[in-house]
């Protein structure tokens with residue numbers, strides 16, 4: 001089942017036309033752009049390990065994950081002028097060294113990413129994007145066009161369930177043919193040699209030991225063994241209608257056990273966990 005969001009069709013069309021053309025479109029749209037803003041967290045140390053970041057949430061997402069914790073960003077719009085966001089960045093720039101674009105799915109608004117990144121770079125800030133990987137052609141165009149690689153310093157890519165399991169992906173995201181797109185995004189990022197971190201959110205009885213082992217193997221096979229793999233604690237209290245119970249949340253110790261399983265299942269260099277209490281911790285680091 002496809003979600004009825006118009007811009008999906010546009011980007012699909014572009015995907016068949018060519019990535020350079022996409023970038024031309026993005027550049028055009030940057031001049032008069034309004035940004036569909038979900039909110040701003042002025043200061044965060046948990047979204048990008050080792051950096052103090054402002055997190056900017058962009059609205060709308062093509063997926064409808066059963067455990068979505070940002071569901072309030074999925075439906076309504078809130079368009080603001082780019083200058084409004086630029087002023088927020090300027091106001092906080094002495095306290096931060098990076099801007100993280102999150103959502104929703106930021107790559108639904110590539111013009112917004114380009115505009116914010118361009119400004120952040122002028123202020124000497126690093127830029128990262130958290131993505132579900134649904135728009136490989138857009139991501140490829142933004143990483144490939146000469147000179148634009150510098151607009152995005154890091155990608156955090158969700159790998160929600162094993163990429164070889166299209167049915168599982170559809171069950172979790174309520175959208176068909178997602179896994180193939182995420183696989184393509186992974187390939188694009190590996191080929192572009194962008195700083196890449198892979199993230200799996202876990203809940204008992206949904207995504208657990210079997211899945212992280214399979215994902216670890218798939219990451220190794222995709223050439224992403226050197227990228228940090230983060231096993232992230234899902235948060236039941238943020239899921240609407242109590243669809244997921246507190247008992248489904250993995251404890252800190254249980255997450256470490258999942259990290260051990262992933263680490264020993266494949267030749268990954270760096271396996272981490274992320275919890276609400278302690279943020280991101282490196283659990284295994286292989287010396288190469």
Ligand code: SF4
Nearest residue numbers: 061063065068104132
């Ligand atoms: S990809 Fe993220 S924002 Fe979109 S529905 Fe899934 S969890 Fe929510």
